[in-house]
Amino acid sequence: MIDNNILRNEEKAIFALRSLYSKYGYKPFKMSKFEEYEFYIQNKDFLVSDRIIAFNDTNGKLLALKPDVTLSIVKNGEDVCGFKQKVCYNENVYRVSENTHQFKEIMQTGVECIGDVKLYDIYEMIVMAAESLSLISDDFVLEISHLGLLSSLLDNICDNPAFKTEAIKYISDKNSHDLSRICNENGVEEKAKNILLNFVSIYGERNTVLRHLDALGGYIATDAVNTLKTLSGMLDNLSFGGKIKFDFSAVSDMNYYNGIVFKGYVNGLSQSVLTGGQYDNLLYKMGRRACAIGFAIYLDLLEDLPSEKQGFDVDVLLICDDKTDNNILTLTVKQIVDGGKTVSVQNNDSGKIRYKELKDIRGGV
Numbered sequence: 254m255i256d257n258n259i260l261r262n263e264e265k266a267i268f269a270l271r272s273l274y275s276k277y278g279y280k281p282f283k284m285s286k287f288e289e290y291e292f293y294i295q296n297k298d299f300l301v302s303d304r305i306i307a308f309n310d311t312n313g314k315l316l317a318l319k320p321d322v323t324l325s326i327v328k329n330g331e332d333v334c335g336f337k338q339k340v341c342y343n344e345n346v347y348r349v350s351e352n353t354h355q356f357k358e359i360m361q362t363g364v365e366c367i368g369d370v371k372l373y374d375i376y377e378m379i380v381m382a383a384e385s386l387s388l389i390s391d392d393f394v395l396e397i398s399h400l401g402l403l404s405s406l407l408d409n410i411c412d413n414p415a416f417k418t419e420a421i422k423y424i425s426d427k428n429s430h431d432l433s434r435i436c437n438e439n440g441v442e443e444k445a446k447n448i449l450l451n452f453v454s455i456y457g458e459r460n461t462v463l464r465h466l467d468a469l470g471g472y473i474a475t476d477a478v479n480t481l482k483t484l485s486g487m488l489d490n491l492s493f494g495g496k497i498k499f500d501f502s503a504v505s506d507m508n509y510y511n512g513i514v515f516k517g518y519v520n521g522l523s524q525s526v527l528t529g530g531q532y533d534n535l536l537y538k539m540g541r542r543a544c545a546i547g548f549a550i551y552l553d554l555l556e557d558l559p560s561e562k563q564g565f566d567v568d569v570l571l572i573c574d575d576k577t578d579n580n581i582l583t584l585t586v587k588q589i590v591d592g593g594k595t596v597s598v599q600n601n602d603s604g605k606i607r608y609k610e611l612k613d614i615r616g617g618v
Contacts, residue, residue, distance in 0.1 A: 266552055267343050269388045270362050274341035277381060279364050282340035284325045290315040296324055299509050299535055304349050306356060318347040323547060326365050327536060332543045337368030363529075363549035367536070370544040372480070375513050375531070376487050378546050382517055382527055383493055385550060390558070392520035395527075396456075396500035397484075400511055401477035402466075403501060406452060409472050410436075410445045424453045425504045448472055453502050459485040462499040477512075484513075509535040515548070519558070526554050568594035570608035572601060576616020585614060 271281070290307045297303045299321070306318040319325065322344050330338050341364045349356055364381060366374050379397065386393035403424070407417045416439045423432040429450055436446040448469055455465045463485065466478050481499070488494045505514045505528075514530030529548020536545050569589050573582050582598070589596040589612075597606055 266389055266550070266555055267360070267362060270385055270550070271341065271343065273384055273388065274364050274381065277339070277377060279339045279341040279366075282326060282342045282365075284319070284322070284329065284342075284344065286345070287316045287318050288325060288328070290317040292328065293317050293320060293324070296535070296539070298506060299324060299532075301348060304356075306347050319344070320346055320348050322346060322361060322363065322549070323365060323532070323535075327367065327539055327541065327545070330367055330541070330543075332541055333368070335369070337366055337370070337374065339366050340364065357553065360552040361549050362552060363547060365545065365547035367541075367545040367547075368543050370531070370533075370546055372483065375546055376484060378529065378548065379484070379488065379497065379513075379515065380491065382515060382529060382548050383491070383497055385548075386496075386517045386519060386527060387493060389526065389550075389555065390519035390521070393496060393517060395497045395515055395517045396503045397481075397497065397513060397515045398499070398501045398503040399477045399481055399513055400504065400507055400530075401474045401480075402452075403504060404507060405474035405477065406449060406469075406472050410449055411439050411441055413439055420449075421504055421507070424502050427453070427502050429454070445472070456500045456502070457498055458495075459488070459497070459499050480513075505530055507534075509538070513546070517548075517550075521558050522554055524554065526551055565607045565609050567597045567606065567608050569596045569610045569612055570602060570606055571596050571598045572611070572613040572615055573598060574600060574615040577614050578616065581614060585612070 290305065293300065293305055301320070305320055307315055308317075310316050322342055326340060326342075341362070343360065343362045345358050346361050347356060347358055364378070366378060379395070383393075383395045386395060403421070407420055411417070416435060419435050420432060423429075423435070432453065433446060433450060436449065441449075451465075452469060452473075455462050463478075463482055466473065466481075485499075488497050491497070503514060503516050509532050510530050511533050512531035515528075516525040517527030518525055527548055527550045529546070531544070531546045533544045536543055571585060571589070586596055586598065597608070599606065602611065
């Protein structure tokens with residue numbers, strides 16, 4: 254049995270999350286550390302960052318260290334009628350860190366469901382996302398949005414593609430001032446502008462949010478609203494359902510994502526530790542006919558979570574020297590370990606190790 258006291262936060266999360274995903278039938282997926290560089294360039298809009306570590310293979314082909322996992326899973330899968338590919342993974346990706354702005358090896362874990370995705374599969378993915386967050390911290394929130402709502406609202410307000418692109422950015426940043434400004438610059442009617450500003454400010458308890466949506470009338474897609482209502486009713490049955498909110502400022506790149514998208518936060522971290530959603534558009538772009546939904550957890554962020562600090566490095570500091578009988582040394586270590594304690598064998602007490610008990614078996618003492 255693994256002692257949790259010796260594991261870092263991200264290592265603890267890996268073991269717990271792997272067990273969680275297996276309960277829902279998600280099988281581990283392994284892949285190479287690199288793909289052809291051109292593959293990522295063709296799909297760079299889907300990447301968190303377009304800065305990629307590239308190198309030449311022995312045959313001269315340009316390869317890249319993997320900056321993303323989902324793309325590799327989609328590339329190496331196939332469409333099978335009536336089958337849903339359900340996979341989970343723990344993989345290192347290589348990206349520019351938002352904190353240091355330097356390349357960093359990041360452990361990422363996540364799940365993907367690819368195939369004939371139904372409403373239940375969306376529900377299951379959201380449940381796993383919430384349960385994943387609960388394994389990291391009891392103090393979490395999962396925010397859900399529906400890109401169909403936002404897309405239909407923006408289309409009904411203004412038919413200028415440039416307006417839509419700029420509006421999505423300001424909505425994501427919760428920047429109402431500039432959102433109002435571009436509405437004015439593009440001749441958006443005052444009523445429509447107020448509906449948009451009201452829409453992006455809606456956040457919180459799901460039933461309350463749904464009542465606000467009903468008041469928006471014909472500006473938003475009815476089928477998307479109905480999907481959220483049905484989904485919300487299913488989530489009401491969960492013990493942690495109150496921690497799953499609606500927030501329509503949670504947006505993603507609409508060139509790849511569609512439908513339900515979500516982000517997860519835990520207390521103690523300023524940025525989302527989990528992101529996910531439906532990405533049918535990515536599959537279509539890569540020549541697949543299937544639908545897909547998934548999420549990823551950025552385990553490197555867990556390093557910033559506070560953890561309990563142990564008062565001691567080991568239970569016993571065992572001092573020996575060249576005169577110590579090796580049989581006595583090995584027997585002493587065995588007795589300490591078999592007794593459930595930790596031990597560090599050293600030649601002296603250097604002051605570098607914190608210990609509860611000192612045991613000195615030097616031959617000359």
